[in-house]
Amino acid sequence: MVEVSRHDIIIVGGGAAGLRAAIAAAEADPSASIALVSKVYPMRSHTVSAEGGAAGVAREDDNFEMHGQDTVKGSDFLGDQDVIQYFVEQAPKELALLENWGCPWSRNDDGSVATRAFGGMTVKRTWYAADKVGFHMLHTLFQHSMQFENIVRYDEYFVSKLLVEDGACRGVAALDIRTGDMHAIVGRAVILATGGAGKIFPFTTNGMIKTGDGMALAYRAGVPLKDMEFVQYHPTGLPGTGILITEATRGEGGHLKNSEGERFLVEYDYGVGQKAELGPRDMISRASILEMEAGRGIQGSYGEYVHLDLTHLGEEKIMSRLPMVRELCKIYAGMDPVHQPIPVRPVVHYMMGGVDTDIDGATTLPGLYAAGEVACVSLNGANRLGSNSLTECLVFGARAGLHSLEFAKGSAAGSDDGLRAQAEEEAARVDALRGRKKGGEKIAAIRHEMTSAMESGCGVFRRQESMGAAVEALVQLKGRVSDLRLEDDSKVFNTEVIAALELHNMLDVAEVVAVSAHHRKESRGAHTCRDFERRDDQNYLYHTLCYHDPSGPRLDKKDVTLGRWEPVERKY
């Protein structure tokens, strides 16, 4: 029988957002019991891989107005301006709080926290800890969280279903990866902080765990996913592996060059103007691809690429500001950026879209909250500015933590029996999957077909036709996935079952991405459609909502909250 454990708040995800939410709630009410559920040990969460920095106003020559303006413009005016206003005001406090908790931010000569330049930001406002920012933030948060006795961790539990009763989210069904048993972890509120879904693409900076689980969980529970067509390509990933070379390389003065050795962002007009390498990611990614199309790419064993040249920065600066970049290049590209330009190409990096939430992190399902990359609070709009998302995890993680606590105080706990029954149903679904030898489809094969469909359909440049083809391919794959063949019938640490569950989740998310993209007949931010090359505020200045429906994804609209920044043409 399924075991039931009780808490007040259940947080799914131990990345920056989940941990920040847990700490917020645990500290605000020491009598509240907080469950922190994660499919990997929290310090393995993919926040760990973020390199470049976290944005927050810190310098005298900077202010909230400017950070807000940059973010709105970066979002191609699809960001909600009330959210952005709140975000920029909270950002420095949150980053300073992390400093108080021991985060080893890099320092200026006077001992204050140093900031660096980042793409799309007009002022140096990105806080950094060399180029291991996500790593240090995650470990600081995790280590800080260890002192709270009311945070109860469920390490290596895979949440596979939200438990909903009387129209409210009252817990999760989580597969204990260690034992293979299903658990019902129940309470009064649930926060999703499960991160992004880069793994629906073949070539991504994201780790193996970023499979969009939280998006799929909410989606299947009837909560809409918002703005899913906006997938950020980062201009500088290593060919082959997709390992990220941080934007901080350009913030510190690195140059992008084509096969002729030209700084193409300067030599040709790609809309980034004076900003050149410090332009926003969507524009630079497009520029790189256009360079390759113009025959100025460089051919390598993993396809075409361009060069990111740091050689003029010198060894000392590279070692003090970008040590990890050098290490990564040496190990994964077999070259040394001190002496040679780095081969790079655009790579899938970040999901602007996610679970639709309001500014408190609340979703349309009472009791269900979301924060971090899994959520779409509409800070990032159609294109996220680099270094805004780590701060987003803190600002909205904290807010979701506190608001879910408020909600939990005023809400009844679900019934053990009813929720257990739901979890038992879920257990049956997973049991049927484990060692399902009667099927004919291989997980790896379907995953492969899904990612290639996404790449050809929803890449940097999209076409109505290619997106349509992707939608069809995904519908077909979703049919085939019910006939999976699984070889591993052991209960203990069965990663094959996890892979199958993740594949289901990814297919759902991928379909939403393709469907949402297909419907948006304009080019905005990261969504570039060759058939409609201009932004169309007349018809498309709204958020896309996508609902789960037995007959397939159902689309809807949501207004963008405008305010002091009127939409104008986006030129740098």
Place this chain on the structure above:
Amino acid sequence: MRHFLLRIEPVIWLLFGQGLLIGTMLLTGWVLVVGIGVPLGLIDPAALSFDRAHALGSNIIGRLVLAALIVLPLWKGAHHLRHLSIDFRGAERDVVVAPILYGIATVASLLGVLAVARL
């Protein structure tokens, strides 16, 4: 016993560390001359005649040096042997091994101090 061992650990570690540091420095010259040079006839044994040796050893500096020479290596030795024992699945027998080794070192250290004192 285990608790007691934990409590005295800082003292032991200090003696052990000095055994490594000072013990090694003193032993090198000592072994070269007293252990090898003189016995092999490479150095004139007159250097270690009773009178000279006693004169050297009985002044205050001499006494201190000789005491260090005897005591510190004992603790370096006892502590390292204890580690060696632990490295061979010795965590359980440690409550027996450690007291024996440290016991030897303690007795020999006391004798060493006595030996120096009666010079």
Place this chain on the structure above:
Amino acid sequence: MAGPAHPKAMTPSKPGRTRTAPPQMPASWWSHPRIRTYLLFDATGLVYLLLGLVALRVIWALGAGPEVWDATLASLSSPLYVAFHVIGLVSVIFVGVRFFSFFPKSQPPRIGPAKPPPQPVILAGLYVAWIGVTVLFGLILAGRIF
């Protein structure tokens, strides 16, 4: 050859949720040159213990009068003793070289307000001290000074 480690090595205090296979020690335990060097380093403990005891015997003899002293010194010429001291010398040099190479990094970057010198300086200092003490102590013992 990998062998079993302590059955409780790295075992959580709460009983595991599933049965586990007991921990194994690394296969390199015996075969790896670094491990052998380390074990040898620990094993010099025996040599140091004996060197300390021999020193005790010699100094004890010095306090017991000229006859005992001369007899004790004479006994040191036996091949067994000489062989032991040769091993002793090798051990002492081995211990010095290995330990001194580790010593600098084991110094905290700061004790209160005081900062130790940079690591290469500490290492150089150790060698100067080692050679200095050896030469000085050796020359005194050998009757070249005092």
Place this chain on the structure above:
Amino acid sequence: MSESKKTFVITRFDPDKDEVPKTQEYEIPVHEDWKVLDAINFIKDEVDPTISHRWSCRMAVCGSCGMMVNGEPKLTCKTRLSDYGDRVIVEPLANFPVIRDLVSELDGFMEKFQAVKPWVIRAKEEAGAVSASNPPKSSKGTFVQSAAELAEFKQFSLCINCMLCYAACPVVANEPEFLGPAAIALGHRYNLDSRDQGLDERNEVFRGEGTVFSCSFANECSEVCPKNVDPAAAVNQAKFGAVIDWATSLVLPRPGASKEGGK
């Protein structure tokens, strides 16, 4: 890309079916630029999906893919396959109980990690102390810390908890109480942080059960550490600190000060 073949000898253990771990061999084609992890993933995807192992970031930062490769603890996503011959032996990390196949039990480490109090400890009396519910008012609410003060602990904060050092340390193998290299390094990291005031509390842990003095300076931890944390340095510096703490506690007995975390 030239291809060649290599044989992988992989430890298999399923607690429900096997009494003891056994090995299984796979001969697969490999690319010359593969890491060891790529080969294991290939086997999992294409040859035998029943193998269980942990990995995620494949860029040497999440710390989940540590395994024994030919007897030495390695971060498999960072270890070049071309450094090995035709037979590559892959085992779960040494010195840890094995949950299944290549997956080892980490909860023991998590307990030790928590025991060293790896968070900034501030004196409780401090007026208006910053907390999650009382955050700094602006970016100015930060401590002043010089680059030199940062440099004192920075290296020890780079630990990714990959557990290679535990798999290499002979004392970890034989002394179950020993806190071990990474946990001590992380505790020491906070002791060295100019913002922290928890020295006394941590030294009590260091000197007590799980004593840092158990370390016999094998230095294997630092030899295998993929992030150059040099935990051996941390452990031995921590011994030094613990001795000083012990000595001062003799001279100046602390009237319960350590319990309040103040100095």
